[in-house]
Amino acid sequence: MVRRRAIPVLIALAAVLAAAVVASVDWSPAARHDPARALLLGPRESFAAAEGPFLPVFGTTELILFLGAGMAFVVSGAVAWQFRPHDLTGPLILAAGLLWLLGGLRRSSNPVLFTIGVVATNLYLPLLLQAVIGFPTGRLHHRWEKWFIGATWFLATAGVMTEWMFVDPRATVTLVPSTSTNLLLIRHDPRLADPIQLVVGAGALVLVAVVVAVVTVRWRRGTPAYRAGFAPLAIAYAIAGLVTVAILSTAIRVPGSPYIWILNLRYPGAALFPLAVAIGLVRYRLARAAISDAMVEIGDVPLDVGFVDALRRAVRDPSLVLWTYSPEDGCYLDADGTPRELPRRSRSRAATIVEREGRPVGALVYDATLEAQPELLAAVRSAAIVALDHERLRDSLREQLEEVRRSRERIVTAGDMQRKRLERDLHDGAQQRLVAASLLLRRAQRADDEMDLRKLLGDGVAELDNALAELRELARGVYPPVLTERGLVVALKSLAERAPLPVRIVDRIGTRLPAAIELAVYLITAEAVTNAAKHSGASVVDIELDRNDDQMTLTVRDDGCGGAEPTPGSGLDGLADRAAALGGYLVLYSPPDRGTTVTVTLPLGTVLTA
Numbered sequence: 001m002v003r004r005r006a007i008p009v010l011i012a013l014a015a016v017l018a019a020a021v022v023a024s025v026d027w028s029p030a031a032r033h034d035p036a037r038a039l040l041l042g043p044r045e046s047f048a049a050a051e052g053p054f055l056p057v058f059g060t061t062e063l064i065l066f067l068g069a070g071m072a073f074v075v076s077g078a079v080a081w082q083f084r085p086h087d088l089t090g091p092l093i094l095a096a097g098l099l100w101l102l103g104g105l106r107r108s109s110n111p112v113l114f115t116i117g118v119v120a121t122n123l124y125l126p127l128l129l130q131a132v133i134g135f136p137t138g139r140l141h142h143r144w145e146k147w148f149i150g151a152t153w154f155l156a157t158a159g160v161m162t163e164w165m166f167v168d169p170r171a172t173v174t175l176v177p178s179t180s181t182n183l184l185l186i187r188h189d190p191r192l193a194d195p196i197q198l199v200v201g202a203g204a205l206v207l208v209a210v211v212v213a214v215v216t217v218r219w220r221r222g223t224p225a226y227r228a229g230f231a232p233l234a235i236a237y238a239i240a241g242l243v244t245v246a247i248l249s250t251a252i253r254v255p256g257s258p259y260i261w262i263l264n265l266r267y268p269g270a271a272l273f274p275l276a277v278a279i280g281l282v283r284y285r286l287a288r289a290a291i292s293d294a295m296v297e298i299g300d301v302p303l304d305v306g307f308v309d310a311l312r313r314a315v316r317d318p319s320l321v322l323w324t325y326s327p328e329d330g331c332y333l334d335a336d337g338t339p340r341e342l343p344r345r346s347r348s349r350a351a352t353i354v355e356r357e358g359r360p361v362g363a364l365v366y367d368a369t370l371e372a373q374p375e376l377l378a379a380v381r382s383a384a385i386v387a388l389d390h391e392r393l394r395d396s397l398r399e400q401l402e403e404v405r406r407s408r409e410r411i412v413t414a415g416d417m418q419r420k421r422l423e424r425d426l427h428d429g430a431q432q433r434l435v436a437a438s439l440l441l442r443r444a445q446r447a448d449d450e451m452d453l454r455k456l457l458g459d460g461v462a463e464l465d466n467a468l469a470e471l472r473e474l475a476r477g478v479y480p481p482v483l484t485e486r487g488l489v490v491a492l493k494s495l496a497e498r499a500p501l502p503v504r505i506v507d508r509i510g511t512r513l514p515a516a517i518e519l520a521v522y523l524i525t526a527e528a529v530t531n532a533a534k535h536s537g538a539s540v541v542d543i544e545l546d547r548n549d550d551q552m553t554l555t556v557r558d559d560g561c562g563g564a565e566p567t568p569g570s571g572l573d574g575l576a577d578r579a580a581a582l583g584g585y586l587v588l589y590s591p592p593d594r595g596t597t598v599t600v601t602l603p604l605g606t607v608l609t610a
Helices: 002-024 043-050 060-083 089-107 111-119 124-133 143-165 190-221 224-251 259-263 266-297 303-315 368-372 374-446 450-478 481-486 488-498 515-536 571-581
Strands: 321-326 331-333 349-356 359-367 503-507 541-548 551-558 585-589 596-603
Touching (some): 002 060, 002 089, 043 143, 043 190, 060 089, 060 266, 089 266, 124 143, 124 190, 143 190, 190 224, 224 266, 303 321, 374 450, 481 488, 481 515, 488 515, 488 541, 515 551, 515 571, 515 596, 571 585, 571 596
Parallel strands (some): 503 541
Antiparallel strands (some): 321 359, 349 359, 541 551, 585 596
């Protein structure tokens, strides 16, 4: 909230300062040639330039360059602050732009405004130096950094004011006399002023050398991600440092110094700083676009190949890796399946945990300098979440397809076994009865005695009745007619009456269910009751039917020996497949000596039959 209010106010203040500079400029010939009013220069550099063959003359072009550079600072700082509110780089550059514009009051003939402009001449430099020393956030973390920036503030304030305390522009002999009034003046003493100015200039050279050394060392030690982000600022500061050294060389009157040419470089050199910020923002935008392009990689190639490479290109960090989290192992795994530990308290590496619904699903490990770009990391993290979800869904789909394939094999196997069972039951049961009835009838055809005839016919009819009963029982096991005619509960009661052990039924549904659901429940119950009678040694079986919103639950429980385990192609495996075919699932609980419980949950949907 403070940032949103401050940025428009500061931009308006910059516009007011620019207008004040324009309004305060004295355009008289004497003021335009006045060396003391040369912008961005100390007293020694100003008067040294006035002694050259090409006298600096202030004009409209220089004013436009000065104001353009200052406003470029302000605008680029405001934009950087807006896009990266957690960093100090934006506020530092914006404040530097305001102080830069404040120095433009030096072109005024008003003694107060002139003196304010003189004091503000170098105030923008410590802010820019903090931005480069504290890259990428602009914050100072080491004691020497704070001492260094403190020294630059001392030179930019006390050093500049001390230079002017013993320089009276009007008393300095030059080709063009000065008309400026210096309110900092104690007394005009060139013998004291020259050593002070040389000391201040030497201090400035030392600071420039320190900055060059720091930039060089950090560039050599920096990672590719650090170099990619630091490159624009490093180039800007290198050029500005060379320009500063060249300008300072005029103060010691190096022979052959092309004064006017060197002095004109101070504006384009300064304009490189906001340009560097703009390049950084463009890179950030391009990185966001590259992350969007990386999303296209999802699904085209394995996750650890194309997608991660695209993320590396987007953030300019070839060391970035994406690890997945294994709940079973409780650790993160790299692309090769090797367990990894997240970096902790490391100055070179950092990590971001990727979570889905509060649970870790992966981790991004990258160069620590990327921590300075939280918005970019957020985009990378979002892309990683989508990629990991896609990978998880793809693995889940692959597992489901494999399960469907195995289920089809089990269905085919179960069908073959069922056909064999039907063939065996027909061969051993009804077929034998019919063969026996046929033989009895043939004997009856040849019988001469009436009593034998009646007995043979009676035995044949009995065999036919038995065959018919067995066929009905066999048909009832395939699809009992009572299930269609009278519903699930009646069919289960019929099943209980024929079972070799007591069966108790509890119905909490009370309505008819869809035909597919009723058939599945009946066949699963029949198989479970058969298994209990044949294998468990149970004394009783309890069947419960229940309904909860849009699903029904079947529970078949016996008090047998337990220890049942589903095996490929077994009856229990077939029951699970039948439940899965309807979108449900089967749970088997069968501890040794504690009975067996089969729980089946099936979705009902929205259509129920009355």
